[in-house]
Amino acid sequence: MTRLSDEGGDQRGRHRPSVPVHGCITSMDITSGDADARHIAIDGTRAATLLEADVVRLNLGLDTPLSPDLAERIAYHHEYRLAWRATLKRLERSSRSQQDVLDHLLERGHEQEVAEQVITTLVSNGLLDDARFAASAAESIARRTPGSASYIESRLLRHGIQPAQARDAARDAAGDPVEIATEIARKALRSLHTCTPETQVRRLHGRLARRGFELDVIEAALRRLELDLPE
Known part of the structure; x- marks a missing residue:
């Protein structure tokens, strides 16, 4: 009989030994x-x-x-x-x-x-809890790469969280969308000080859109920073 190893393999059935059906x-x-x-x-x-x-x-x-x-x-x-x-x-x-x-x-x-x-x-045994994991992961995402609730939800879905749990956890962690969008834009604006106002608005708009914010939220955030928006 082949001596067993605890090392993993890539093929199905590799981990299950052939145990004799006779003997003791x-x-x-x-x-x-x-x-x-x-x-x-x-x-x-x-x-x-x-x-x-x-x-x-x-x-x-x-x-x-x-x-x-x-x-x-x-x-x-x-x-x-x-x-x-x-x-x-x-x-x-x-x-x-x-x-x-x-x-x-x-x-x-x-x-x-x-x-x-x-x-x-x-x-x-309480060692695996999707709701707890979703809440923790959502808070971590909101802290490291803040964005809209939909942005956080999409990140959670990639981790295998069920849609309903991802939606609830993202909503709880996201915070006020205008405030979050304003803070993201404020930080990004520091690296755009040499750009024209039009370029600043265009790039900030794109960044906030990629973080999942709706148009009205983006415009509200940019107005808070007293940036001139196109008519």
């Missing part, structure tokens, strides 16, 4: 560096590595006989552990959306059913 479990050693997991050996050969909770769930023990059904479940939970650990490491670096986690696991070659189960468990 001969050892269940605790893994080094992961006290919550055990190496499962069948007839003296390591076949899979499972989370301790899954060992209990499957009622595994020394001399447990293998069957096709049990072999399939052991293989599933081996892959589940890999997906679970990979996702926890990813969440340690930054919060993520459910869609982001799903896409990442599928790209790593995990099966859809495994990826969805990881997400279900994370959500039930």
